[in-house]
Amino acid sequence: MDSAYKHDQVVCPRCETVYECKVGSINLCQCTSVELTEEQRQYIRSLFDGCLCARCLSALRTEYIANQSNQLLNIDHP
Incomplete structure (x- = not known):
């Protein structure tokens, strides 16, 4: 099988x-x-x-x- 068309059955590390x-x-x-x-990708890469x-x-x-919104709310309302 050509590796360019490789499909794998994998287990999601978060939900299995x-x-x-x-x-x-x-x-x-x-x-x-x-x-x-890109910021969301970096966040996910930092976790998994x-x-x-x-x-x-x-x-x-x-x-x-949600985390970004909460941070903004905390900045606006200390």
């Missing part, structure tokens, strides 16, 4: 769900359905190594946004 990671054809991978800013399922990526994006 098994999903298909399409690292060899990243445009078809489930993770591309979740849009992340490797790939995560789309559900966890979405949840971590929401968590990041």
Whole structure:
């Protein structure tokens, strides 16, 4: 099998769900359905190594946004 089309069954390190990671054809991978800013990517990388399922990526994006909002509220209202 050509490594350019490699698809692996992997376990999400956050929720332990098994999903298909399409690292060899990243445009078809489930993770591309979740849009992340560079800051959100850095946040997720600081917590986990490797790939995560789309559900966890979405949840971590929401968590990041909530944390940023809380920080802004704390700055505005000491």
